[in-house]
Amino acid sequence: MMEAYQFILSHPDMVARWILDHVTISLVAMVIGAMLGCTLGVFIAGKGRERLADGILYLAEIMMTVPSLALFGFLMLLLGYVGLSAIGFLPAVITLIVYGQLPILRNTFTAIRQVDPALIQAGRGMGMTERQLLFKVKLPLALPVIMAGLRNAMVLVVGIAAIAALIGAGGLGVPIFRGLRNARMDLIIIGGVSVSVLSLLVDGVLALLERWMTPRGLRAGSK
């Protein structure tokens, strides 16, 4: 423990770099993943797309079960084949986007689908267009559940981002794997503890955001 502390004091730039890289990769993956997942989730929740929804959710589930390391490897081959950088930032972000999709997709899909049909009927009966129905009724009501999905995805992504170090993307995986190779407990502690703290932090911030974004009429216990 002491050694870890001393290492941070003696190499603050290095530690800061790891944390910054880690946060950057996670955030970029998350922002793109959220946009993609929410849009796709809303789309497959549409009427008459039940079979498409089944297929896509099934696919997302399968992707989740593929070990992250294997996915990194697979992407290296694929990106190399199409002539893009096979190591570093790009494959790391793509992998994380893929991993974050399941909770985002599933929650968005379920949330939109669970909106009370009576409310949709009421909205339509009053002359709302499909677009107005989505933005004025379905999305506001689905928001709490969608946010919960984003929270899950974010925590997952921050954790898995550590593995991105193996393909040269940097981040807090760097001290963890370096420590494992060289039997340096201090490095392992720095990497491990930072990832955990980061996860908790992100979870907390998103929880606040979730509460803040929940429409007032839906909040439990508030006046």
Next chain:
Amino acid sequence: MIRLEKVTKIYPDGTEAVRGVSFEVVKGELCVLLGPSGCGKTTTMKMINRLSPVTTGSIYVDGLDNSAMDENELRRNIGYAIQDVGLFPHMTVGENIGTVPALKGWTKAEQRKRTQELLELLRMKPHEYIDKYPRELSGGERQRVGVARALGGNPPVLLMDEPFGAIDPITRLELQNEFLKIQQEIKKTIILVTHDIYEAIKMGDKIALMKEGQLVQYAPPADLLFRPQDSFVAGFVGADRGVKGLQLIRVKEVMWNSPPTANPDEKTESARKRMEQQGLDWLAVIDREGKFTGWAFASDTQGADRVEEITKTSTVAVGRNAVLSEALSLMLTSGSDVLAVVDQRNRLEGVVTFTTIQDTMREAVQKGVSS
């Protein structure tokens, strides 16, 4: 105002939900679509605002074929109140009521003004309710807001699907009465769906009774009760149609317009004589301004000098617009077989007796059986 011509609805799976239904609702009238569940009444209603497309036939709203209009434009001009109220839980009462005005592009100020008007119309204090959320309201209040929301865009036509369904019987009765009063002011053309025969009789100017997708009889409530077209109608309105008729006929139609009266100062002897002449054992006692004060009965006249001394003071009275069932229930609870009919200032307008009610109902039921 609303005309259906040979409207048929066949679902993709081949179910015929509505078969060749034609009827017309006159402007300002309230038409009730009545029938057992699965008879096609809700589908019929939903075809009017095109929530459910017609298979064949046409529907005209205000003279225009509804299939030729833009469906959203059509719906914004037809108020819609649904069974489960369907208030948006994430919007305030004000925002809910302002839904259609907002869709129609009214300014914020216009929306707010309309919302306040409607809350007042439904006897809810605007400043108290406008910023509340639906979950902070009672069931009855929610139903009111649901009705207010349907009236939001000031549509000439209103569709109501069991609008007083999900509340306790007492609140329902209150809301029905209030809604009838409101309807007298706003005179909308209304189609109301219900499976409750009492609600239909009470609310409807006309009732369209449906069975298995077909219109069986389209007539005013009294005709449905006393001149049922076939055994299905007779069966649906029930064997107790005499009792239901009590809810239909108003006191003013059967009351005794100039009943025998007495003044408090009058000699008992002359009052007794008048009772004898009329073959009655009572007189209604009224004061100089014509206000009803009580009853003088023949059995009490012995030994008293003035009517005043034998007057049984009573405040039990009924208005001329009350239905016979109310009059009857007042008689039963007060234990008297005569009831005073008074105006708002308690002036005597007439009298109803138990015998009158009995005769009226017997006559009505017999008329129904013989036709």
